[in-house]
Amino acid sequence: MSNSVKESNVKVMFSIFRISPIIRITLLTFYTALTLPLPFLAKASASPIPASFLWGGIALGGVLLYGLLGERTILDEEKIQVVYPQWFPGFLRQGWELKWTEIKNLKLRTTGQGGLVYYFVSHAEDRAYLLPARVAGFARLVRQVEEKTGIDTKDIRPMPQPWMYFILCAIALLLLLVDFWTIGTALSLG
Template sequence: MTGASTYRMAPLIRGTLVLLYLVLVLPLAPLAPPSLKPLLLVALPLGLLLVLAISSEQVVLNDDGIAVGHPLWCRWLVRRGWQLPWREIRSITPVATSQGGRVFYLRAADGSAWLLPQRVERFDDFLARFAGHSGLDTTAIGRISPPWTYRLLAILCALMLSAELILGLWLWHQGTAAF
């Protein structure tokens, strides 16, 4: 396999995280005491920027190895990431999570372990390319959470956000909102 392939966080997962942030923080500004409103008007967009930065992680597979990191626009803000040459990867170790799922660690020749990304777009293509480059069997590897869990959370967040907006507009129309 030749050439580099870049895999970003799956849009369903990233969108759900952004929606969840909005649902949780948008009600804060209208409900806050007047002395905190200016601080919240600054903090809320900064928080959204942080959520967007954290959820912009990307994985690059090329002929040399695997690299996990963030784009230039936010690399200074979030963790630096890691990279591992194919020749250093010795095995994949499954580890059970407390929620009943499984995560997988790449074991390197020096004994270090690196978390295999499981929330990337085009996951099947990612696993096929990873297996092709590393020579390791990836048939037992699945996503960390089934897509239906993120779909359900996205639907619930969209419903909650809609209800918050409708209630906010109704209160504003009634003249009782603390905007």
């Protein structure tokens, strides 16, 4: 008598969603455009704050922003979780995880600017966890949430529209052009 092992058609879910590249690029470009001229202007205006101090602050701020933008949303068979890079200090921003069985509902809330955000509400703690809406592949994330929780997600849309970030990125690039002119002027004065 032979024992045969049947192959199962069980599909194991494991997905990683990162913040959309256009959002990361836009925010990093804005950060650069807003901070790059500061050390040059400090030197040209004989500011009491040394340019080296500003360069250090800009570098530290850039690393922290890069860490925040390294947020990942991970979905697997048991849970959804939001994590940050291991090197990123947990006291600045902590991730979270929520088992699929703990999710009671998705609740809609309006933001101060009139936008809409969605929160997972858990059974056990009656706490709310923000549904990540700035990820690349948001529609796929929402479909997987619906598959795992049974919550109707057909009306859920991503908060930021891509065209808004393209416009913001274009504005940030224009600001960088002004920065280069400002840096050139500051260097010619110093």
